[in-house]
Amino acid sequence: MLPDDISETVRRALAEDIGPGDLTANLIPADRRVTAEVISRDEAILCGRAWFDEVFRQIDGDIRITWQVRDGDAIRAGQVLCRIQGPARGVLTGERTALNFLQTLSGTATRTHAYVEAVRGTPATILDTRKTLPGLRTAQKYAVKCGGGQNHRMGLFDGILLKENHITALGSIATAVHNAKTRGTANVPVEIEVENLDQVREAVAAGADHLLLDNFDLSDLKTAVAECGGKIKLEASGNITLDNIRAVAETGVDYISIGDLTKNVTATDLSLRITD
Numbered sequence: 472m473l474p475d476d477i478s479e480t481v482r483r484a485l486a487e488d489i490g491p492g493d494l495t496a497n498l499i500p501a502d503r504r505v506t507a508e509v510i511s512r513d514e515a516i517l518c519g520r521a522w523f524d525e526v527f528r529q530i531d532g533d534i535r536i537t538w539q540v541r542d543g544d545a546i547r548a549g550q551v552l553c554r555i556q557g558p559a560r561g562v563l564t565g566e567r568t569a570l571n572f573l574q575t576l577s578g579t580a581t582r583t584h585a586y587v588e589a590v591r592g593t594p595a596t597i598l599d600t601r602k603t604l605p606g607l608r609t610a611q612k613y614a615v616k617c618g619g620g621q622n623h624r625m626g627l628f629d630g631i632l633l634k635e636n637h638i639t640a641l642g643s644i645a646t647a648v649h650n651a652k653t654r655g656t657a658n659v660p661v662e663i664e665v666e667n668l669d670q671v672r673e674a675v676a677a678g679a680d681h682l683l684l685d686n687f688d689l690s691d692l693k694t695a696v697a698e699c700g701g702k703i704k705l706e707a708s709g710n711i712t713l714d715n716i717r718a719v720a721e722t723g724v725d726y727i728s729i730g731d732l733t734k735n736v737t738a739t740d741l742s743l744r745i746t747d
Contacts, residue, residue, distance in 0.1 A: 519576035531561030583618025
């Protein structure tokens with residue numbers, strides 16, 4: 472499902488770019504109409520149509536966009552993604568903001584797809600994190616799903632994850648789990664970040680529902696999987712790359728969470744060109 476904050480996200484982006492008015496586009500006669508195409512310069516996974524469309528909807532309701540591809544589709548270099556028709560001023564004013572959304576979200580989806588493909592055939596599911604670009608949390612998490620990954624919690628409000636600093640502040644893993652179980656929101660699983668096998672055993676004994684295995688080597692990941700025996704969900708995280716993720720997945724962990732999906736985005740190279 473699309474996020475429900477697209478309109479507001481686009482509104483803020485347009486205000487940032489246009490301010491009190493587009494000084495350059497206003498040099499063009501108001502009655503000049505154009506046809507334009509968006510072309511990909513890269514192979515990628517497309518994402519961001521709704522944000523792209525919303526940009527032009529807010530600028531000028533007379534602009535019409537005809538798409539050739541859908542979110543989640545693989546696109547190739549040189550491929551025409553959509554055609555745009557309407558007043559030249561509106562098309563040019565919205566060009567950069569619309570492309571910023573489309574290329575950033577396509578970059579997120581494409582990077583996610585690479586990780587998903589790298590673990591194909593293993594039991595591991597690729598998860599995102601909260602390491603998202605400010606203001607684009609819901610958009611990037613949508614892009615992760617377009618790339619074949621799954622979402623971890625959206626924010627601090629819909630999941631309990633007790634990390635190292637929480638545990639330090641509370642005094643121990645046992646206390647952290649106890650507080651989460653007795654004071655936390657009902658029916659919300661309690662996830663604990665652990666840094667070694669002793670902490671795995673302590674968290675399991677305390678009644679945690681889900682363990683985040685932070686920066687475990689492959690040997691310790693395998694040991695954790697063997698000891699937990701499917702009784703508790705295990706999530707590997709920390710220093711995961713495309714070079715090592717297959718080996719991590721083959722240890723048998725349930726999930727692999729990767730900040731790289733959303734924080735180190737290489738935007739897909741897209742171009743808008745007026746054709747008529």
